[in-house]
Amino acid sequence: MSKEVRLIKKYPNRRLYDTAISGYITVADVKQMIIDYVEIQVVDAKTGADLTRQVLLQILLEEEAGGSPIFNNMMLFQFIRMYGQASQSVFAPFMEQNMKLFHDWQKVAQETAPAGNASWLKPFSGGLQSNAGLLQWQQSLQQQTVQFWQNMGVMPKEEKS
Template sequence: MSVSGRNDIRLIKKYPNRRLYDTRTSSHITLTDIRQLVIKEEPFKVVDARTGEDITRSILLQIIQEAESDGEPIFSSEMLKGIIRFYGPFQGVLASYLEKSIQTVVEVQTQAGVQSSQAWNEFMQTQMPVLQNLMRQYLEQSKMLYLNTRNMFGLFSGFSAVKGQKKEGDDEKL
């Protein structure tokens, strides 16, 4: 127990029947309840009741999936495809960028004391084009760095760096 009289991290157990059990309140809860814990910034951890494995990320992804299915999604299909493409060599770069971007937006929202959705929407309408342009420039620079590095080390030598660019001897092969 902490000084406040309760455990610092709330433990949620997920049972094989897919039910979630809050050990602090000794009651079953839903993904909506867990979403409220996130919104209230209450620390919690979800574990598989049988194995003890930490499955918090999996539960959070389920909450995001549900939220994306309801109403207007945050992630377009193209954005999700882009994220999937980043898994691999640039995964850490994207993860760091997204984490810092979201943290910055939260900090700005907190500092500005944005209370109404209208004020938040106005902020996003003015900032999103700027953020999108910065991300586009960053991705373009990353792409060029990757292509230059690949060419420098001769990786994938059978392919040209720029689509449609002819390499020496291409005409002779026809």
């Protein structure tokens, strides 16, 4: 059984119309739908062109402009350098798989934590030293990622002394 996709129409005046509720919504409403795992598709009301990606990027830009951005300047530089390179075709599936793995891990961690208890987040909020296994896992993942990008030619290989 496939999940129903909620259709949102975007009008030339940049207003968003949610066809499920027959009313106008905001970008913040779209963000909340995504957080709530509602499958959406945004289309141009006049042409029917798919604008979902543009709206998702707009949400990301607004989040990044806020107080706790995920992407630092170095990461953004690397993303920009990736475009047009042969490694670009490898990057998207790599990131997609890593995001899926993290999401799956996060979901299991949340489901196994007592209700209302975010203790599963403690290792990520400064308590890494107290959890050697998690620290080792993070370092291993970091090494593998750096090695992957070095082998792809995106990052320079470190010279051994």
